[in-house]
Each structure stands twice: as structure tokens, then as C-alpha cells.
Amino acid sequence: MSKITINIDGKEIQTQEGEYILNAARANNIFIPAICYLTRCSPTLACRLCLVEADGKQVYACNAKSKDGMNIATVTENIVKERRAIMEVYDVNHPLQCGVCDQSGECELQNYTLEMGVDQQHYAIKDVNRKDKDWGHIHYNPGLCIVCERCVTACKDMIGDNALKTVARGADAIEAEFKESMPKDAYAMWNKLNKSLIGLTSGEEMLDCTSCGECAAVCPVGALVDTHFIYSSNAWELKQIPATCGHCSAGCQISYDVKHTSIDNTEEKIYRVMNEWNYVSLCGAGRYGFDYQNKVESKDEKAFARAIEAFKKADTIAFTSTITNEEAYILQKLKEKFGYKLVNKEAKAFANFLNEYSSISGTTLYGYDLEATHNANFVISVGTAIKSDNPNARYALNNSMSVNKGAGLYFHPVKDPVVEGLGKTIMTMYHAPLQEEVVLYLILDLFADKTKLPSDISEYLASFHSKKTVTIEEIIKEEITEIVKVMKKNEESGEEEEVEEEKKKIVPKKITKEVEVDDNALLKILGADDKFMEDLEKNLAKKDSFVLIAGPDLYTHPNAKNLARLLALVEKYSALELVMIPNLTNTLGVSLICDLDDDRGSYTIGYNTKGDFTLSALGDGDLDMPAINQQEGTLTSINKRVNPTNRAIGYNGYVLNDIANALGLESEFTIDYTSKLPASKGFKSEAFDDLPNHYDNDGTEHRGYLLENLRLETNGDESVDRFKDEKLEGSLIYLANPVRQFTPFTYKCTNLDEVSGIYMSEEFLSKSEFSEGDIVRVKSNNAEVVANIVSDNKISGDIVLLPTFDSKLNSEALFSGYRFAIASIEKV
Amino acid sequence: MHNEHIDEHFSNRNIAEMHSDYYLVGIEDYPKTGWDKFKRVVQRSLKGELFVGLWVVLREMIRFDIHTIKYPEEKMPIGPRYRAVHEMKRLWESDAERCIGCGLCEKICISNCIRIDTRLDENSRKEVTEYSINLGRCIFCGYCAEVCPELAITHGSEYENASDQREHFLIFQDMLTPLDTMKAGAQREFEGFGAITPHEEERVKKTPLAY
DSSP states (O other): OOEEEEEETTEEEEEETTOBHHHHHHHTTOOOOOSSOOTTSOOOOSSOTTEEEETTEEEETTTOBOOTTOEEESOOHHHHHHHHHHHHHHHTTOOOOGGGOTTTTSOHHHHHHHHTTOOOOOOOOOOOOOOOEEOSSEEEOTTTOOOOOHHHHIIIIIIOOOOEEEEEOOOOOOOHHHHHHSOHHHHHHHHHHTTEEEEETTOSSSOOSOOOOHHHHHOSSSSEEEGGGTTTOOGGGOEEEEEEOOSSTTOOEEEEEEEESOSSOOSEEEEEEEOOTTTOOOOHHHHHOOOOOOOOOSOOHHHHHHHHHHHHHOSEEEEOSOSOHHHHHHHHHHHHHHOOEEEOHHHHHHHHHHHHHHHHHOBSSOSOOHHHHTTOSEEEEESSOHHHHOHHHHHHHHHHHHHTTOEEEEEOSSBOHHHHTTOTTEEEEOOOTTTHHHHHHHHHHHHBOTTTSOHHHHHHHHTTEEEEEEEEEEEEEEEEEEEEEEEEEOTTTOOEEEEEEEEEEEEEEEEEEEEEEEEEHHHHHHTOOTTHHHHHHHHHTTOOOEEEEEOTTTTTSTTHHHHHHHHHHHHHHBSEEEEEOOSSTTHHHHHHHOOOBSSOOSSEEEESSOOSEEEESSSOSSEEOOOGGGSOEEEEOTTSEEEEEOOOSOOOSOOHHHHHHHTTOOOSSGGGGGGGSOGGGTOOOOOGGGOOEEEOTTOOEEESEEOOOOBOOOOSOOOOOOOOOOOOOSSEEEEOOOTTOOSHHHHTOTTOOOOOSEEEEHHHHHHSSOOTTOEEEEEOSSOEEEEEEEEETTOBSSOEEEOSSOTTTOGGGGOSSSSEEEOEEEEO | OOHHHHHHHSOOOOHHHHOTTOOOOOOOOOOOSHHHHHHHHHHHHHTTHHHHHHHHHHHHHHHTOOOOOOTTTSOOOOOTTOOOSEEEOBOTTTOOBOOOOOOHHHHHOTTOOEEEEEEEOTTSSEEEEEEEEETTTOOOOOHHHHHOTTSOEEEOSOOOOOOSSSOOEEEHHHHBOOHHHHHTTOOOOOOSTTSOOTTHHHHOOOOOOOO
16 A cells, blocks of 8 residues: 545645545544444445545545545535435434433534534425334434444444344335435435334344444444433533543553432442444443442541551462552562562463563564454454453454455354354364464464474474375366257348358366365364365465464463464464463553562462452452552553553542552552553553543544563574374363453443353253253362353353353362363252 | 524614604713812702602601502512522423423533433333422523423522522422412413514424325
8 A cells, every 4th residue: 555645625635545535534634524434344335424526526435445646525516415415314204302312412413413504304204113122231212213324334344243234114115206306315315214224133122242332332323322321311411531441451442421420429420431433342341341440438547557467467469460550560569679479370371471472582572463453354363262352352353354355263162153153254163172282383384484484393384284185076168069050041042041050169067086185184183174275265365464363272271381482483484463362451561560470478468369368449358449440550451552541430448559658668649650660571651641542533542652562582492392182072161251241340340241150052051951040060170169050142062161250159260270171060 | 604593583673763762861961170069069958858858758658658568578570581499390281290301401501500310211211310409509590491492491480599508409399380280270381581482483494294
């Protein structure tokens, strides 16, 4: 893509060759009205408001690509007429009771009606009975719907659930006279609008998707509303607090919309979470999991004194990664001053993994991020239950497939109907647990440049290849000659007579032939079907940017070190770019800032995890701490960005910094540490108050800063171990959460109603003796857990999921590090 | 672009042209020099105006025809456009509350004295759960009544709201027209800003209907 210059309304602007005119205009602060277009999705062409005149021809700015030297007029006499007529059409039969609409005040129909100066209506049509629909967490009011299809587009192109579609409206045809009298585009738009409404793809009564709520967020009118928000507040009463979501490592930018709780209670309350949906898409946890604050009325001085005592006695601080960078830094300072052991198992595993990776790659961090993954066109996912580990990674995978004509390859032991449903070009390979090594070798084999790869590795890979002969059926085109009789005029006699003529004809013919093909034993080991290579080749056609997403299954794999080295080799010797999914919100930050230890000592302070003395933001400890939505600080995301987050609601208790101060560290506020985060790990010396948190009109992200990916010296050792041909088989359990749940913090939220228990697929339940609600005992070599069965239609296959969001379940005890284990399950 | 609408609303307001029976009051020039001022003082002192006043009082006292209104036993009638303590009206058709909970009054209130809480009720309608006006802060500007799309909140004629503290909260039920008043057909409509003006019909652009 090259830089070009186009001219919009007399203003010369620079843009990329092939960029949509609308995006180019928006990036340069030129206003072109548009309702149906979503920045990172494909153009829908429903509203037709973005009409512009490009080089004298009317085009839609959302799907017309810029060409060098193009002259564009955003307003002409005809376009003004069209736009005004379009807005009048949108207002036909639209209820005027804005007072009882939740979108009022932030409604694009209101805005554009005013913008186009619609003060009179010229069109009319008989309305159809459009009844409200309760779809569970989303409420659909078809009476308000303008069928811009933004919800459908977002669900298909970004989220990948494909849960919504347009359905028939059943309206009368538009009166014929309008076809003549109306502007052309307005009529065409009305014609389409008048035929459709939004419905569920499944045909069911209730929405059964991954419940992200993005459809309601993008809805320009009040047709799709979050059920929990209905009539709870007017948009203009809410104060927006820019923040960073504290639930997973994606670190999405959100705004907490707060207002006083009620007339009687002036305490601030979060009413909803909003996002800049053109540039960031949330998952259900981010959108609906906002009320996880730890409500503390006052400072508990006695508990604080006990905490100080405990800190004096303790030799270990155990904690989870749901803390800010600043808190992690305080813990590290405490370690440096008092020699505490810092114990955080998953962050430690991730840190070790990154270290091992660095020893080959020569960089502290993986090279790519999710933002760039959106623009790739071939994405591979390994070692992660992508939809629940990091929903944004799934959106990036789906978005790259749907918008860039891309394809995907998903390696995981747990069968996932959601991933399969992303599109036709996603290939899934459900290998056995422990085979992640084989998968990485396969990826090396398929994508690495063998000539550059260390020779022993390429020889090793070559040892899996052999030639075999297969019989294939092929259809070839054969030319045959037929003799046909035709009537012809005899030129001499002038009479018609029958003559024989030869005619050549091409006919398809089926033949079988034997060909020699390459046989890849790695595929056999992984259990790929015969068509795998054929499909892959088809999917790889015309692809030029490749990304590998690696996930948490790898970090705790028994051969994690080897996996890390293999990943580094993949990144180094193939066109694949690499992103790693940190397990939890700030696993990356913690693993960089803290010098972590393996085992606990004799007396442990637990922070958000059980210890001899427990500090907890969950409200169940010996001393209360603020949750992420109650404090200022920064979080390090998967995109290697240090994102600032703000305090949405008040907190009256003690914070970690108070303890640190009492122990002799001196800092007035926790955020005073923001500028002191270690530069040796890539952090920058920037004060918290200087960190931006917004997006530009062209989508440029101005949030905090990017970690510097530091260069490291390597010793040139690129050796990797050969894989051991082992796999887990039998009754398998997997440590993973359902979509929308990550930690006990998400479990606390009122709008996230996932039930705690043991998650089994419908497929598994139907063929086993168990049924939903049964109490079962899951017993592994390490421990046993007794809980009820939850039926989950978002997974399939036989592997049983044990979630971590309910700390009472204590699922981790069943596993020895690795996320898969063998366990027996029996009814109690 | 939209100014033409405003022009329609404000027609000619030149009172002098419209009402020819207006006239200027004759006012004497002010004294300019010290001598003039002295002359005026002497004139006024010796005119006996003081006794004129005393006589009027005495005369009226003997007549027993007193015009003073004996507040609070007696009260002046209040004009329909007077903006005193708020009222919440009911619908004539159903006696139901007119307020739909849109919250525009809360938004427009320039002294921030209105707060409204709403929720989704069992009939899927927007229900006002709580509504309060802090009369201690209210400046009785009338914006709330003007902005109300349902003619629900209006000003009444009850101006006696003295209380022993600055804050004085008025809640929804206090303001709502009592049902018995409603039954008696005695709810009074507000005629001030926000009420339907005469000739409203002519100004409305009608929407075409297909049936």
C-alpha cells in the first residue's frame, strides 16, 4: 500500500491507496454522515447516508476506495436531497416518545434528524405490529429499529457469533408513486428497510451467544438495549470515567458510566460500561462485569494494625495477577527491603516461559500484538481456549478472517463450536493434551524456511516426511469427434439436403490415476484427517500476513521450556508473527516487575488469595483492599501497552500503599510509583497523570504507552528437544472458565450469571450417565472436588471443564501445573 | 438556517403602535441650583401635605371601608401564569399520572434541584420510583414546566413555602393532584410557559398517514 493524496471538499489529504473514502475523511476530521458503517467491519451499505461525489460520480464513501488524485465532494445539491429524504424515511413510523427511550440523548437518529433539518414528513406507510422481544441480556424493540444492520455486522465481522440476522418484516409494499417522486437512493434504502427487521439466527426465543452485548453498544437507536440498563438512567446524567477493563489481559479501553445511586443515596454507582466500539470491542465480562468493587465503609484501624503485625512476621507474599503495575512494584520494593518471597504461580510460569523464549529470540517480549492481528489474513491459535482465555484474541482472529478474506487454524484439545462457527475458513484440529510440542513442530514444518532453520531441526522435520502413492479420481476434459447429420443447402442445386459433418466436442471424463504425494507423519500423530493438507493449501492461497497466537496451555506444559524455544524459532524462521496471551489481567506486568519465587515460606500474606493473613479486594479477607475499579493505576496488556485505569467508585479503606508506608516505604499515593516502574524491563518513566487514554478519529490508540521490546544478548544456542510422543488420554479435565468469567471478581458481578460447577458439553452429557445438576466427585491424582454439573453448549467433546472463577471450588488443586489432567468422575 | 422559525414566533411587539391610548406622564424637571432646591423644600414644608396624609388616614378609619388585605386570613387571587410551588398533573382520561419519567426537567433545571429515579416496571413501562424537588434551591424559573413534554409538571399557586430550614424537599406524591380533586374535575391547568398556546393547531406541520 502506498501513500496517495486525495482531495475532499477542496482539502488535500494524505491516505493509503485503497482506503475507504469515509475512513480517510474521518481520519482527517472531515464529516461525512454515516449510520451503518463500523470502522473495523465490512461495509453494510444499508443507510446510504455516506453518499459522496467522487470525480463526478456518486459513490458510497464507506465502500469506495480512494485513488490517487481523486476529487471528492461531500455535499452536492442532489446529495443533500437524498440525505434529507433518507432521514425522513428513517423517521416514518418511528415513535416520538423519546422521553421513554434509553438511547435518547445519544441517539444517532435524533442527531441526524436535526443535522439534516428534518422538520416535515413527506412519506408514509402502514406500520406493522412490531412487538418487543426479550432476548435475555439484550432487549429488542423492533418499533425503534431502523435496520441499519450494525448489530448484525458487528456480530458477524467482529465477534464471530453470527447470532443476529435480518428477518422479514411482513410490511405492505411501498406505494408506487414514491418510486417516481422520491430521490433514488432514499427509495432503494426504504425498499430494503421496509422488508426487514432484526431476528435471531438460531430461530429460538432467547439469544444464545457468548453474550458480549456489542450489538446493543453499536445500536444507533434504542432498539437494542442491555436489559439491566433499561430505564435506569438517562445517558446525559452519567459521568464517564475512562478506564481499562480489569478482567483479562486484553486491557480493553472502557468507560465506567457513573451516577449517584438514588435520590436517597448519593454514593456513586456504575450504571453501565461503554466502549469506543469503532476501535475496541468488549466481551461480556468487560461490559456487564462492572460491579465487583469492594465496598468498605471506613478504615478498620485494628485490622490494619494486625496486617502490619502480620507483615512483620511474614516471609512470603502470595498474590494473583489481578493487581496494578504499581501494586506489583510495591510488592517488589517490599521484597527488596524485607526479603519476602513473592509467590504467584501463573505469573512465574509466564515469566519463565518468556525468559526461555528470549534466549533464542533476543527480545524481552513477543513481537506482535492483537491490534496488528486484526489486519493479518492467516491466524493460528495454539494452546488456548481462545474464546474464554482472551475474548479479544478471538475477535482479532474472526475479524482478520471476515474482513481481510483471511483464514484461521485452531489447535486445541477441547472441541469448540464457537470457534467452528467463526466461518468457513477456520480449520480446527483437536489434538490430544501434551501434543502441543508436536503442533509447534508441525507449524515449523509447514511455515518455517527450512534452508535457514538449524540443520538438525530441518533434518528432524524431514524425517517425518515420506512419499506415498495414492489413487485419486480426477476429471479431465477430453476432445472427441462426432459425426453429425446436418441439413445444408446445396449451392449448386439450391436444394436442402442432408450431409454428414465432423464436429469436435469437449466432454468431461472421470479417470483414476496414481500419484505420488508427500506423507507427513506429524499430521498422523496429531490425528488430522486426510483432507487437512488439501484444505490448508486452499486456505493459504493469496495470504501474505501470518500470526501465531500462543496461549496459557503452553506456559505450564511439562515441556514448557522447549515450547518457548520452539515458539521463538517459529517467529524467527517463518513469516508468522507471534502473540502470547498472558493468563490474567496483569500477568505480563507482574512477570516483568516482580522477581518471583517458587515456593511459599512458613508464614504467608495472601493478596487476593488465601494466606495466613489475607488482604482481599473480594471482601473475604482479614483486611480489605480496593478492587481494580476503585483505584488508579496502570495495567499491562497483551498488546504490550501500559494502560491507565481510573477510580470509578469510592473506596474508604486502606490500600496496599498505606501498608507499604507503614513499613517504611514512602510515597503519598500509589500512582507515584507509575513513573518508577523498571526501565530495565521496558517501562517508561512517565507520570500517571500524563498518561493519555483515548483513540483518535483514525483509530490511533493513545493509551498509556507501549512497553519497549528490549534487545537481549543471545548465546546463539537454538537447540530444541525432540518431542516425546506422549499424550493424555482417557477421562480428561481442563482448567478453564466459561465465556464471561475469569476470576472471583467476575463471579461477584450481578449481571454475570454463570453458575459455578463442573462444565460438561451437551454432547458429553447426552451419552454419559450424568445430567445437569447432578452432584459429582472429580478425583485426580492430586485432589478431589465435589460439585454440581453445568451443561455448556459452548463446548463439545468429552473433555470436562473445571472453572477457576469460583474460589470455593478450588479446581486448581486437581491439576499439577498443566491445564489438563486425567480424573475420574462419579456421581455422589 | 433555522432562524426563520424563530421569526415566525416573535411578531411585532411595538406597543406604541398597537395601543394608541398610551401617553407620557408629565414629570417636572429636577431643581438644578441651590436656590431652586431651597424653594422646593419651603414649598413642600408649608403646603401642609403632612396633614393631607393624616386626614386621609383618619377619614378612612372612620368610614370602616378598609382595602387592606388581612393576610393570612385573606389572600390575593393569583394569576394562572404565576410560578409558585410545583404540581404534578394527572391525565383527564384515566386519572393516571402524566409524568413519563423522561428526566428532561432534571436536565434543564438550572439550579440542579430536581432529581428523578426511574426503573422498568412489571408492565414494561418506565416507572418513576422517586422524584424530588429541593425548594430551598429552586428559583421558580419555570423551565421544568416549559420543557415537560406531557404538561405533567407545572407551577401552582401555592407560594407559602416558608420552613425552618433551607432544604425543603418536595416529593412526587405531595405534588400529584389528589384523586378526589380529579374525580371532582377540579384539576386546574397551568397556562404559563409550556402550556399549549392558542393557535397551536395552525403551527403544527401534519405528518401524512397511510391509513
